[in-house]
Each structure stands twice: as C-alpha cells, then as structure tokens.
Amino acid sequence: MPQYTNERRNVRTLCNMVGRMASALLVLGLCLSFTHAAHILAVFSYSFPAPFLLVTPYMKALVQNGHQVTIVSSFNHLTDIEGARHIRVQLLDQLMHDLLNYDFISNYPLSKWAQSTIISQFFRNSSYYILSDPQVQGLLRDPNVHFDMIILQASHTDALYGLAQHFKASLVGLSAYGTAWNIDYLAGNKAPSVYEPMQPEGYSNGISLVDRFINWVYITEEWLMDRMIFLPKQLDLYKHYFNRTAESLYEIRRNFSLMLINHHFSLGRARSNVPNVIEIAGMHMSEPIEDLEPALQRFMDEAVDGVIYFSMGLEIVDKWLPPHVLTILQEAFEQLPWRVIWKSDLETLPNKSDRIYLSHMLAQRKLLSHSNLKLFITHGGILSIIEAAFNGVPMICLPMYYDQFGNAERMKQAGVAQVLSMATMTLESTTQIIKEVIENPKYAKNAEQMAMRLRDQPMSPLETAVWWTEYVIRHKGAPHMRLSEQDMSFMQYYSLDIASMLFGRIGLAIIIVTCVGIKLLRLLKKPFVLRIYHVP
Structure with a gap:
C-alpha cells in the first residue's frame, strides 16, 4: 500500500511538472x-x-493573428x-448615393477626360470625408496614438498617404481592381x-510599331490626366491636413512597402512584378459560400438543358444600362432553350x-459552382x-467602364469568353x-x-x-524589397539607353559622313570647274 501511494504521488508530481511546463510554453508562445x-x-x-469582399477576410485574418487593427470605412x-476598432465615416455612403443619381445614359459613352473629371472628384471627396472626420482627426492629434503600418486603397487616394508619414509607419496598398x-x-x-x-477602352492589343506608338500616346494621355486632374485635388488636401510640401507627397508616393494586387498570372497574362508586388487574386474565396434560397436551388437542379446566369455585378444598376441592351438580352433569352x-x-x-428567374441579390459563388450552369454573362x-x-465557367463579357474592358479582353484571349459591345450588339449577334x-x-x-x-497555389491567396x-x-x-533607383531605370528596362547610344552614334556617324561627303563633292566640283575655266 505505501508503494502504491508513492507511485501515485510521483505520477501527480510529474503531471504538475508537465502542466507547469505547458503553461510556461503557452505564456512564452x-x-x-x-x-x-x-x-x-x-x-x-x-x-x-465589392471591394469589401476582399477587405473583410484580410482584416479578420490580421486580427486573428493578434494584431491591433483600427479600420476606417463607410457605414x-x-x-x-470582432477584435477590431471601427471608425465609420457616414459621408462615404453619400458618395455612392450621388453616383447612383448620375445620369450615365444621357452622357453615354463618356470620353476619358469626362470620366476622369467625374472619378477624380469622387476620390477627392472620399479623401476629404475621411481626413475631416472627427474620429480620424482625433487619431492625428493624439500624441499617444501610434501605428506601425497603414493599409489603404492604393490608387487615387494620394492625400491619405500622409497618414504613413504622420505616424512614421510603413505603407501597404491594396489594389482591389487589379493593376x-x-x-x-x-x-x-x-x-x-x-x-x-487605367482605362483600357480603345487601347490597342496589337504589337506592331504603329500600335505601340498609339498606345504610348494613350498612356501619355493617361499620365497627363493623372497629373492634371487627379493629383492636384489630392495634393491640396494633403497640404491642408498634413501641412507638408508637394515634394513630400511625391516622396511618399514612391515609398510603398508592399502592394497587394487582385490579380494572378493564370488569369490570362503574366506580369514582370517587382518583389514588393504580390498577387492575391481570389483572397475573398476563403469566406464561406452562401446557400441558395430553396426556390432558386430547385430552379437550378431541375434545369435539364442547363442555366445561363446574367449579372452586372454589385455596383451597376439596371438604370445605368442603355434600354436596348435589356431588351435585346430578354428577347435573346426567350428564344434560347436554357433557363x-x-x-x-x-x-x-x-x-x-x-x-427567367429574377432576383436583386444572389449567392453568386454558389451559382457559379453548380454543375448545371453553362454560361456566365458578366460586366x-x-x-x-x-x-x-x-x-x-465560360463567360460572355459586357464591359462598361474602366478595368472591365481589359479583364474582358484577357478572358477572350485566353479562350474562355467572348465579348459583346453595348454600342453595337444586336439580337442576332x-x-x-x-x-x-x-x-x-x-x-x-x-x-x-x-x-x-488558378487553384494550384502553394498557399491560399489570403494566407x-x-x-x-x-x-x-x-x-x-x-525597404530591401523595393527596386533601387540605380538598379533598373525606365530607359534601361526598355533598352532606350542602348538604343539612344546606338542610334546616337549611328546618327552622328551619318551626319559626319554626310558632311564629309558634301565637302568632298564641293572640293571635286571646284577643281573641275577651274579646269574648264582654264582650257584654252
């Protein structure tokens, strides 16, 4: 009996030791x-x-990993x-309301300059509403507030880049619409x-010298729009709220530590990314899939011939579409055998x-995963x-603005889609x-x-x-991830330095040879004339 008691005591002591070690390891972890x-x-x-479909799982994952996250967004x-601090800027929701009330049909199609004017004012207002928000101002004025990292929407929000300078934090961009x-x-x-x-409509996909020249002019025009329309509005806000010079903004614009782009090379085209550009297309696919409502589930399951799914996304409403587009699509659907x-x-x-099953909100990912779905008609x-x-799922694309034209063209080139133009589509086509x-x-x-x-990746896009x-x-x-200024310049990448040196030398040689040739011809002509002159 005493031996049995001692054994129990030893086991209990050993368990206590293991428990203390486990606790210590847990605390250390x-x-x-x-x-x-x-x-x-x-x-x-x-x-x-739509962009918040990307933002939500990304923010959740950072919070779950123990980071202290403060999120500034619309209501x-x-x-x-859970676990994140939210600052809601109610005026951001007003921006969407104003855009919904804009008469796109009467002004369709918009020129690039007209689009840029509208969009630049949209982004200017969004930056202003955020920076002028009382809670955001409270963060800026509190000397005890500290942030290690600023994550923000990358494009056309330049005034917000000042947050990284103010808090001496690294800057991370999230490009929800690709790149x-x-x-x-x-x-x-x-x-x-x-x-x-930025706006692929009208951009040439050819590779001839003429196409390249036209595209160079196109990109130059976009660069001018960025400098003359988008940036000045943001610069005014930046100077006002951060009391810094324009040069300071130009510096931070080229100082992103990381750029997360909603793209993947399997989606039609590989890119020459620098190390701090990371492709995360499909990051939102980690979220649970919503179920279909019972009536829609039956509609899909009982479709013997298959189903066509038509959606212009979360943002485009039917009143923005030219009336003939809706008429043509409905007539086409009525003639075809598919649901x-x-x-x-x-x-x-x-x-x-x-x-035809009509609904204002659908579980799109569930629909696209259904075996009876034959075609997705998308914006x-x-x-x-x-x-x-x-x-x-094969697609037919009906692009309407900005990145949609480029996305549609890539899918067409990859052989998974066809593209319809709203301006030229007919019932027959x-x-x-x-x-x-x-x-x-x-x-x-x-x-x-x-x-x-797309599915074959070493880690999920969210991870x-x-x-x-x-x-x-x-x-x-x-900072070691960014390409050094001395490593690869625009001139070097496109061999323009070699080309300029090569053609410069050739051009200089041609000029020298031409000048020498002309001089020799003059010298040859001069004696000849003199000989004629002195002939007896």
Missing part, C-alpha cells in the same frame, strides 16, 4: 506572438460593396469585425507595364416567362472574373454568341484548365497576403 503583433491602421475609402458595406501602370509606379516598378492602362437567372434591381420584366468586373475562372460559347466545347475546356491553374503583410512588419517596412 503568447509573448512571442505579442512581440510580433503590430498596430495597424486600415483606411478604405471604397463606397462600393454600410463592412460589417463589424495598371499607375499601380506599378506607386510600387516602385521602374518598368511599368505600358500595355496596362436564365437574372440579377436585377427591377421587380419584374415585361412579358417575362417562367424560364467583366475582376471579382466576377476570378469567381468564374475559379469554378471553370447576341443569340449567336451565346450559342457559340455554350455549344462549342473549347470554351468549357479552356475554362476548366484555367480553374486548375499569401497575410504572410507578406507580416513580413513587412517583421522587417520594419522591408
């Missing part, structure tokens, strides 16, 4: 975790719901994230992709048949493109293209291959985004 925890200020001036589009030359510029890429404009799910803000359509927004590509994409097996095959490539964000935190802004 927590200490290490908090050592790397950062104070992050995330500022999102988006007034549309309506970002739900509360373009201006994003490359901010990321420090000395060789921006000159064939990726149609139509996302619309309208309550009903005139003479709508039972083969070409990047999130819709990613979701369709992820599920291997629309019906023919729908039949072509559904009945020609090459589109489904190419879409399936794209899905396999990639979080890992690189924390990498920047661990390495105090990671």
Whole structure:
C-alpha cells in the first residue's frame, strides 16, 4: 500500500511538472506572438460593396493573428469585425448615393477626360470625408496614438498617404481592381507595364510599331490626366491636413512597402512584378459560400438543358444600362432553350416567362459552382472574373467602364469568353454568341484548365497576403524589397539607353559622313570647274 501511494504521488508530481511546463510554453508562445503583433491602421475609402469582399477576410485574418487593427470605412458595406476598432465615416455612403443619381445614359459613352473629371472628384471627396472626420482627426492629434503600418486603397487616394508619414509607419496598398501602370509606379516598378492602362477602352492589343506608338500616346494621355486632374485635388488636401510640401507627397508616393494586387498570372497574362508586388487574386474565396434560397436551388437542379446566369455585378444598376441592351438580352433569352437567372434591381420584366428567374441579390459563388450552369454573362468586373475562372465557367463579357474592358479582353484571349459591345450588339449577334460559347466545347475546356491553374497555389491567396503583410512588419517596412533607383531605370528596362547610344552614334556617324561627303563633292566640283575655266 505505501508503494502504491508513492507511485501515485510521483505520477501527480510529474503531471504538475508537465502542466507547469505547458503553461510556461503557452505564456512564452503568447509573448512571442505579442512581440510580433503590430498596430495597424486600415483606411478604405471604397463606397462600393465589392471591394469589401476582399477587405473583410484580410482584416479578420490580421486580427486573428493578434494584431491591433483600427479600420476606417463607410457605414454600410463592412460589417463589424470582432477584435477590431471601427471608425465609420457616414459621408462615404453619400458618395455612392450621388453616383447612383448620375445620369450615365444621357452622357453615354463618356470620353476619358469626362470620366476622369467625374472619378477624380469622387476620390477627392472620399479623401476629404475621411481626413475631416472627427474620429480620424482625433487619431492625428493624439500624441499617444501610434501605428506601425497603414493599409489603404492604393490608387487615387494620394492625400491619405500622409497618414504613413504622420505616424512614421510603413505603407501597404491594396489594389482591389487589379493593376495598371499607375499601380506599378506607386510600387516602385521602374518598368511599368505600358500595355496596362487605367482605362483600357480603345487601347490597342496589337504589337506592331504603329500600335505601340498609339498606345504610348494613350498612356501619355493617361499620365497627363493623372497629373492634371487627379493629383492636384489630392495634393491640396494633403497640404491642408498634413501641412507638408508637394515634394513630400511625391516622396511618399514612391515609398510603398508592399502592394497587394487582385490579380494572378493564370488569369490570362503574366506580369514582370517587382518583389514588393504580390498577387492575391481570389483572397475573398476563403469566406464561406452562401446557400441558395430553396426556390432558386430547385430552379437550378431541375434545369435539364442547363442555366445561363446574367449579372452586372454589385455596383451597376439596371438604370445605368442603355434600354436596348435589356431588351435585346430578354428577347435573346426567350428564344434560347436554357433557363436564365437574372440579377436585377427591377421587380419584374415585361412579358417575362417562367424560364427567367429574377432576383436583386444572389449567392453568386454558389451559382457559379453548380454543375448545371453553362454560361456566365458578366460586366467583366475582376471579382466576377476570378469567381468564374475559379469554378471553370465560360463567360460572355459586357464591359462598361474602366478595368472591365481589359479583364474582358484577357478572358477572350485566353479562350474562355467572348465579348459583346453595348454600342453595337444586336439580337442576332447576341443569340449567336451565346450559342457559340455554350455549344462549342473549347470554351468549357479552356475554362476548366484555367480553374486548375488558378487553384494550384502553394498557399491560399489570403494566407499569401497575410504572410507578406507580416513580413513587412517583421522587417520594419522591408525597404530591401523595393527596386533601387540605380538598379533598373525606365530607359534601361526598355533598352532606350542602348538604343539612344546606338542610334546616337549611328546618327552622328551619318551626319559626319554626310558632311564629309558634301565637302568632298564641293572640293571635286571646284577643281573641275577651274579646269574648264582654264582650257584654252
């Protein structure tokens, strides 16, 4: 009996020791975790719901990893994230209301300069509403407030870059709409992709010398719009709220530590990214998929011939579409054998048949994953493109503005989509293209291959985004990731230095030879004339 008691005592002592060691390891782990925890200020001036599909899982993951996150956003589009501090700027929601009331139909199509004027004022107001918000001003005026990192919407929000200077924090950009030359510029890429404009409509996809020259003029025009329309409005706000010079803003514009772009090379084109540009397309796919309502689920399941899904995204409302587009689509759908799910803000359509299911809000990812879905007719927004590509669904794109034209063209070049123009579409062309994409097996095959490539990644896009964000935190802004000014200039990347040297020398040689030749001809002519003159 005493031996048995001693054994129990020894076991109890051993268990206590193991428990204390486990507790010590847990405390040590927590200490290490908090050592790397950062104070992050995330500022999102988006007034549309779509970008917050990316923002939400990204912010949740940072909070779950122990970071202290303060989020500045609109009221309506970002739900509360447990563990994060929210600063709601109600006036940002007014921006969307004003845009919805704009008469796009009467002014369609808008020129690039007209679009830039409208959009620049939109971004100017969003930056102003944030910087003038009392809670944001409270952060700026409190000497005890400190942030290690500022995460914000990258493009056309230059006045907000001053937050990074004010708090002496690293600056991270999130480009929800993919990328373009201006994003490359901010990321420090000395060789921006000159064939990726901000507004791809009218941009040439050719590679001839004439096409390249036209595109160079196109990009130059966009650069002028950025400098003459977008930047001045932001610069005025920056000077007012941060009391700094223009040169100071130009400096921070080229000082992003990290640029997260909603793109992936499997979506039609690889890019020459510098190290601090990270592709995170599909980051929102980590969120749970919503179920379909029972009536819609039955509508999909019972579709023997298959289903066409038509949606112009979360932001485009039907009143923005030219009336003939809605008429053509409805007539085409009525003629075709497939069922149609139509996302619309309208309550009903005139003479709508039972083969058309109308709804103002749909679980898009669930629809795209259904085996009976044959075709996705989309505006070409990047999130819709990613979701369709992820599920291997062929597409028809109806682009309307900005990045949608470029997205649509890439899908067409990849063989997974066709493109319809709102200006030239007819009932016959629309019906023919729908039949072509559904009945020609090459589109489904190419879409399936794209899905396999997009899914085949070492980490999920969300894990990639979080890992690189924390990498920047661990390495105090990671300045070593940026391309050095001396490493690769625009002239060097495009071999313009060699070309200028080569053609300069050739040109100089031609000039010298020409001058010498002319001089020799004159010398030869001169004696000849003299000989004629002296002939007896």
